Amino acid sequence: QRKFVIIGLGEFGISVLKTLSDYHMEVLAIDNNPDKIQMVQTIATNAVVADATDENALKALGVGKYDIAVVAIGTNLETSVLISMLLKELGVEMVVAKAVTVLQQRVLQKIEVDKVVLPEVEGGKRLANSLLGPNILDSVEFSDKVKYIEFKTPPNFVGKTIGDLKIRNNYNLNIIGIKHSETDIEFLLQAETEIKPNDILMVIGKMEDVMKFQEKEK
Amino acid sequence: QRKFVIIGLGEFGISVLKTLSDYHMEVLAIDNNPDKIQMVQTIATNAVVADATDENALKALGVGKYDIAVVAIGTNLETSVLISMLLKELGVEMVVAKAVTVLQQRVLQKIEVDKVVLPEVEGGKRLANSLLGPNILDSVEFSDKVKYIEFKTPPNFVGKTIGDLKIRNNYNLNIIGIKHSETDIEFLLQAETEIKPNDILMVIGKMEDVMKFQEKEK
Ligand SMILES: Nc1ncnc2c1ncn2[C@@H]1O[C@H](COP(=O)(O)OP(=O)(O)OP(=O)(O)O)[C@@H](O)[C@H]1O
Ligand SMILES: Nc1ncnc2c1ncn2[C@@H]1O[C@H](COP(=O)(O)OP(=O)(O)OP(=O)(O)O)[C@@H](O)[C@H]1O
Numbered sequence: 001q002r003k004f005v006i007i008g009l010g011e012f013g014i015s016v017l018k019t020l021s022d023y024h025m026e027v028l029a030i031d032n033n034p035d036k037i038q039m040v041q042t043i044a045t046n047a048v049v050a051d052a053t054d055e056n057a058l059k060a061l062g063v064g065k066y067d068i069a070v071v072a073i074g075t076n077l078e079t080s081v082l083i084s085m086l087l088k089e090l091g092v093e094m095v096v097a098k099a100v101t102v103l104q105q106r107v108l109q110k111i112e113v114d115k116v117v118l119p120e121v122e123g124g125k126r127l128a129n130s131l132l133g134p135n136i137l138d139s140v141e142f143s144d145k146v147k148y149i150e151f152k153t154p155p156n157f158v159g160k161t162i163g164d165l166k167i168r169n170n171y172n173l174n175i176i177g178i179k180h181s182e183t184d185i186e187f188l189l190q191a192e193t194e195i196k197p198n199d200i201l202m203v204i205g206k207m208e209d210v211m212k213f214q215e216k217e218k
Numbered sequence: 219q220r221k222f223v224i225i226g227l228g229e230f231g232i233s234v235l236k237t238l239s240d241y242h243m244e245v246l247a248i249d250n251n252p253d254k255i256q257m258v259q260t261i262a263t264n265a266v267v268a269d270a271t272d273e274n275a276l277k278a279l280g281v282g283k284y285d286i287a288v289v290a291i292g293t294n295l296e297t298s299v300l301i302s303m304l305l306k307e308l309g310v311e312m313v314v315a316k317a318v319t320v321l322q323q324r325v326l327q328k329i330e331v332d333k334v335v336l337p338e339v340e341g342g343k344r345l346a347n348s349l350l351g352p353n354i355l356d357s358v359e360f361s362d363k364v365k366y367i368e369f370k371t372p373p374n375f376v377g378k379t380i381g382d383l384k385i386r387n388n389y390n391l392n393i394i395g396i397k398h399s400e401t402d403i404e405f406l407l408q409a410e411t412e413i414k415p416n417d418i419l420m421v422i423g424k425m426e427d428v429m430k431f432q433e434k435e436k
Contacts, residue, residue: 004349011318015342023350023429068349072342096345100229119341124233124290127314127335131222131286132241146395146403148366174405176394176422177364185364187392187422204394204405207241 002067009036013072064090154217163191173205227254231290282308372435381409391423
């Protein structure tokens with residue numbers, strides 16, 4: 001099982017920590033602020049107050065044996081760069097760093113951080129995508145062209161079956177499931193599956209095809 | 219077509235603006251910092267320097283006629299709350315606010331902001347989910363229980379067909395597509411579709427079923 005180390009317990013770092021802990025992963029949390037470490041004592045496998053720019057401190061913690069490190073310090077690029085470089089030198093296989101601006105991202109990529117996350121920029125794209133149609137309730141980008149999108153059933157779909165609607169042929173969209181409610185989600189769709197009035201369609205396809213569909217079926 | 223107003227041009231606000239503009243949406247950008255407004259002149263439909271806590275300024279801009287407002291100011295809860303309340307009072311149908319902490323989110327929800335986005339917290343969850351398996355390349359949460367996840371084909375799947383593998387029956391997962399490469403993505407999977415060595419499987423299912431699958435097929 002992989003071992004994780006998270007450096008920096010801001011909102012982002014803590015969120016990564018909580019999610020990994022929910023899945024019972026082994027996580028070492030490092031922060032130079034004792035209050036932060038105090039706050040996560042019951043969540044992290046281990047939580048240590050240390051200055052992560054101090055190579056000796058990192059060595060003493062055996063950080064090199066960890067598989068994945070997340071450097072979750074957004075406000076200080078120099079700190080984030082230093083820590084990322086030390087982690088790589090000490091042998092951590094994969095270093096993920098948080099950045100706030102695209103410029104920071106470029107610097108981190110230059111020092112060969114394996115993955116850079118920009119929560120603000122990515123969150124903005126995601127929100128904008130979810131706001132783009134009158135019926136689009138939630139939309140998520142999972143590749144450059146293809147998106148997962150949910151929307152309310154258009155009125156003229158109600159009572160028809162998946163087979164009748166031929167969504168793929170008519171609209172170039174792939175309906176992957178139907179949400180009858182937040183907790184009642186149907187994925188194994190058959191040709192005879194009938195659409196009901198409050199169903200939410202779970203669709204994947206290119207954004208432009210989704211918008212054409214919305215125009216047509218308003 | 220819906221009209222958007224974005225207040226606050228930090229990283230998040232600008233990202234929302236750029237994405238909406240990419241889709242040719244009508245967007246009014248407001249910020250009280252002239253440099254920010256200068257920066258987005260060619261991107262936004264309209265960009266105006268104004269203090270968005272000033273009700274008269276908002277009225278003069280006809281903000282009440284906008285369908286969706288995004289209040290993208292994370293560092294100052296009071297400002298964000300004031301602006302959100304003014305927008306609602308002026309008649310904006312949907313107000314989305316950015317928050318940094320869950321506590322801020324609760325305050326904004328109390329004043330009936332329609333949607334609160336926490337890019338740091340959500341980004342942390344998303345990253346952690348994508349790091350959870352040796353082969354999970356990218357994972358995205360699109361409902362509480364169900365996730366979209368991509369991973370490399372396990373070695374013993376190569377050469378088998380979708381029909382052979384019975385992924386749904388054996389693993390309770392729904393394979394919705396195969397990425398042969400970033401640009402060559404196949405969605406219309408048939409029983410005879412054969413898995414190739416570098417294929418990336420695009421799967422939806424509950425995280426615990428994905429992890430069971432990963433254990434089994436390492
Ligand atoms: N040299 C360091 N060693 C260890 N921890 C550090 C160091 N420098 C900063 N930190 C810690 O990193 C955490 C996050 O720092 P910072 O506030 O810069 O990040 P942020 O990106 O703004 O956080 P958020 O995720 O909330 O946006 C803080 O808890 C801080 O104590
Ligand atoms: N009263 C106001 N009226 C208009 N714009 C404002 C007001 N107060 C702040 N702003 C603008 O909002 C923008 C974002 O503010 P702030 O830096 O607080 O947000 P942030 O959440 O930290 O941004 P980011 O999205 O980069 O994380 C800034 O450009 C600032 O000039």
